[in-house]
Amino acid sequence: MRRSTPELSTDIGAAEAPASSPEIDLAIRARDGDRMAFGRLWDRFAPVVHGILLTLVPSFEVQDMMQDVSLSALRAIDGLKDPRAIAGWFCTIARNRARDHWKSRRHGTIDRLAEDVVDPGPIEDVGDDRGSRILAVIRGMPETYREVLILRLVEGLSGPEIARLTDLTPGSVRVTLCRGMKILRELLVRENLA
C-alpha cells in the first residue's frame, strides 16, 4: 500500500483557522444556545482539556478542574466571537484555570509564558507504578514537548486530531512528537523505565 506524502507546511505555529469543521459547526450552535451542541462540543474537547490540565497540575486536581473548565466554557460560550477559534478558546480556558490554581495555592513557580502557559514546577503526585513514573518523566520534560506527548500517549489522540483540536499545524505536531519521543526514550532508559 502506498501512502500519500505527509503534510508539509512552513507554518510551524498556530494553524490557519479552517472555514468549516464539525467543531466549528457545533461551536456556532452552542453559542446560539443549543445545549446539546455544547455537550457534543465538550465531548470532543474534553480529552484535550484533560491533557492540558494533566500537563500543568497534579493529577488528583484534574477531575475537579475539568468541571470548572466545562462550567466556565458553558457560561462563556454565548460570548464566543469567532467560532473558528474554538480550539484555542478551549485550550486557553484550560490553561487559565491551571494558572489560577497555582496562583490560588501560591505553590510552585508561576511563569507567564507564551499564550498564558504556566509552568507548575515539580510535580509531586508520583505513584509507584510504572505508568505513574513514566507520566512523571513526561511532565518533567520541557514545556514544548510534554503537552503534545501527553495528548498523544495519555489521551490517545492521533497527531491530526491534536493539530485540529489545539490549533497547531500538523507539521508542528509531527516535529514535536518526533523530537519529544527521542528525548523521552533517553529519559526512560536513564530511569530504567524503557
Next chain:
Amino acid sequence: MNVGRGDMHDDVDPREIAGLSHDLEMFGLEFEREAMTTRQDLWDGTGDEDPEVRDLLAALRPFSYRAELSIERRRTFLRRISAAAAVLLAAFSFYALLNNLPSSDPLPRKSRSDGSLLARAGLEVIVDASDQRPKRLVVGRLGFVDVDPGSKMRVLSAEANLHHLYLAEGSATATIGARARTFQIGTPAGMAVDLGCKYRVDVRKDGATSVVVVSGAISFETAGKKVWMPRGTTTVSIPGRGPGAPVWDGEVGDDYREALDTIEFSRTPSSEALAKVLRESRPKDGITIYHLLASSDETVRTASFERLEALCPPSAEVDLSSARRGDLAALERWRDEMTLRYWY
C-alpha cells in the same frame, strides 16, 4: 540526519523522503524533514504497530480522560443507587419527623473540594465553622447557593426539571432564576420550594428553620401545611409543627410574633393574642392574616376573615362567599390581588 530503525514507515518510498528532504534542506527546513520521519504509528496509529508506542499507550491509558470517564460512569451508577437510598432516607426522616420520632444525622460524610462546586446528585457540602467564607454551590444554569460556614448540605437530585437540596444544619442563601417549583431546599422542618427568587435559609441544631425571602417568592411546605412567602417576609418552622404565618422581616415586633405563635401553635388560641394581632395589623400585614384563614380553630378563621376583608377589601371578581368557605381558587384570587396592591 541519522534516522533510526523504525523511524520511517516501510510503505513510504525512501527515495520520495530523500528527495523531499533534500529540497527542504535546500530551503533550510530541517524542521520539516524531521517531521516527515515521525513514525506512522506514533503519528496516527496506522501502519505497523510500534511496540514502544504501544507499550507507552498501554502504561499511560489509565491516566486518560476516557479511562477516568469510564470509572466515573461506574461511580455514577453507584451514586444513583446511593441517591435513591438518600431520597428514601430523607423520606423516612421526614416521616419520622412528622411523627415526632428521632431521626439520624443525614449527613455523615465530608465534602472534599475547595472553591465553588457543581451540584450533582449525592454531593455533600460540609463547610467548617472556622472557614472564613461561604462555599458556593452552582446549580446548573439556574443560579447558585452559598452555604455558610458551619453548615451541612446535600444534593439529593440535580436533574434539569428538579434540583433538590437538603440543608441539615446551618445557613444557606439561594439565588435562583428557575421555573417555579424546579428548585427546592429541604430542611428538618419542611421544604422551601422556589418560585423564582432569592432567599436565605437558617437551620438550627434542633432543626428549627427560619426563612427570609430576599426577592421573588417561595412556598414553604410540610406535609400538613404550606405558606406562601413574597419577598421581604420571613417565617420560622419547627420540626413536627410546620411553618408559621409569614411576617414582614424587621417590620413587626417580638410581641406581635409571640402573639402570632400563640394563635397558631397553642392548644387553645388566646383571644387576647388574636385581638392583638388583628388590631395591630396593617393592610400590608394581610399576608400574615391571610395564612390564619387556614387555622383549624373556627374562631381564628372567622375573625381573621373579617379583619382581612376590612384591611384588604377584594374586588368584585373575588367570590367572597366561596373564599369564606375556604375555596382555594377564590382565596388565591384574593391573594393575587393583595400581592399587587399591598405586598409589592
